[in-house]
Amino acid sequence: MRKILYAFLLIGIAWGCAKEDSIEPKLELHNLYVITGNSTDSVQKRIFQIYEKYNVPVYFNDTIAKEFLKINVYGDTVWRYETVDMAWTFSGNEGRTYSYGYMTDPAEQMFALDVIEKFLSDVGEALYPYSIFVADSAVAANAQGSTIWNGGAFSVGYKTLLMTGNWEEEKEFVLERLPFEIVKSSLQKKIVNYEAQLEYFYGASNASWYDKGWVGLTAINDYDFFTLFDAYWEDPWQYDDWWGTPHNQTFNGKTYYFPDELELARNDLRAVMGRYGFVNGSTISGMSGMNTPQNTSADLENFINEILNHPDDFETLWGSSPLVMEKYEILMNIIEGEMGVYLRNDETGTN
Numbered sequence: 001m002r003k004i005l006y007a008f009l010l011i012g013i014a015w016g017c018a019k020e021d022s023i024e025p026k027l028e029l030h031n032l033y034v035i036t037g038n039s040t041d042s043v044q045k046r047i048f049q050i051y052e053k054y055n056v057p058v059y060f061n062d063t064i065a066k067e068f069l070k071i072n073v074y075g076d077t078v079w080r081y082e083t084v085d086m087a088w089t090f091s092g093n094e095g096r097t098y099s100y101g102y103m104t105d106p107a108e109q110m111f112a113l114d115v116i117e118k119f120l121s122d123v124g125e126a127l128y129p130y131s132i133f134v135a136d137s138a139v140a141a142n143a144q145g146s147t148i149w150n151g152g153a154f155s156v157g158y159k160t161l162l163m164t165g166n167w168e169e170e171k172e173f174v175l176e177r178l179p180f181e182i183v184k185s186s187l188q189k190k191i192v193n194y195e196a197q198l199e200y201f202y203g204a205s206n207a208s209w210y211d212k213g214w215v216g217l218t219a220i221n222d223y224d225f226f227t228l229f230d231a232y233w234e235d236p237w238q239y240d241d242w243w244g245t246p247h248n249q250t251f252n253g254k255t256y257y258f259p260d261e262l263e264l265a266r267n268d269l270r271a272v273m274g275r276y277g278f279v280n281g282s283t284i285s286g287m288s289g290m291n292t293p294q295n296t297s298a299d300l301e302n303f304i305n306e307i308l309n310h311p312d313d314f315e316t317l318w319g320s321s322p323l324v325m326e327k328y329e330i331l332m333n334i335i336e337g338e339m340g341v342y343l344r345n346d347e348t349g350t351n
Contacts, residue, residue, distance in 0.1 A: 209276045214281065280306065
């Protein structure tokens with residue numbers, strides 16, 4: 001009798017499981033970010049070509065997928081939507097709501113794809129975003145206010161690179177400049193994940209050298225630093241409006257009169273900054289010529305900028321500054337050795 005009861009019990013359990021399976025909705029999870037090549041549209045065909053080559057999907061709409069989920073008890077179809085969520089950052093969810101003005105002009109879309117392909121061809125796989133979303137404009141809002149992206153501005157998110165159109169500059173210049181800016185921002189965002197290796201970088205320069213006035217640290221006149229930093233990255237050598245003669249630049253007791261002497265002045269400036277392992281000053285607007293980097297994060301940002309601005313001649317420019325070169329080697333071991341991103345045009349690089 002007991003055996004018969006056990007048999008009925010097992011049958012009941014099996015029937016109950018089968019009934020439960022029949023009413024549970026089946027959701028097959030798969031990669032919604034796959035781009036297929038079955039479109040005849042020229043823009044979509046170009047998107048597929050980029051996806052095939054780099055495995056990076058590009059979207060011009062934040063709704064990237066719509067899939068059937070189930071029929072509910074009222075007989076209505078329930079869909080599952082997959083959307084781009086820029087609120088996710090490298091440190092968590094920022095809790096902002098995003099809205100977009102979509103890019104619909106095929107010519108503008110094609111140009112955006114030109115920029116994207118230039119960016120992807122310039123970097124290693126470690127800097128590829130998971131996906132790229134291109135809009136004419138974007139707004140992120142919360143109770144504290146709004147942030148607006150337009151006119152070619154972009155944002156490197158945790159899962160998605162957001163780009164905007166309505167380019168404010170000549171497109172030839174955008175194609176030359178924007179991929180570089182995206183590379184720089186992507187590198188700065190992702191290199192901070194290598195915390196253990198960066199500890200050596202952060203500890204190389206004495207902590208007491210940060211956030212100091214250059215004059216207090218070097219005993220060189222503040223004005224000298226301020227005027228020369230104005231000319232450090234570019235060549236804005238000023239001419240006297242009345243006589244057409246160049247204004248001089250003075251640094252560390254030397255006076256430089258002509259534009260072709262600017263690099264000599266820069267070399268002297270590098271020699272002074274390099275003693276402390278710095279390649280630029282504060283990243284606070286207008287303060288670089290007055291103060292040293294305000295912290296190690298600003299110092300890291302300066303180094304990334306300088307490495308990207310001088311990928312092939314960094315060692316030539318800074319080789320006489322041992323502390324700068326020590327920090328440079330730490331970063332290059334991360335960038336090339338750990339991340340597999342080759343910036344230099346040599347036998348190991350891809351550029």
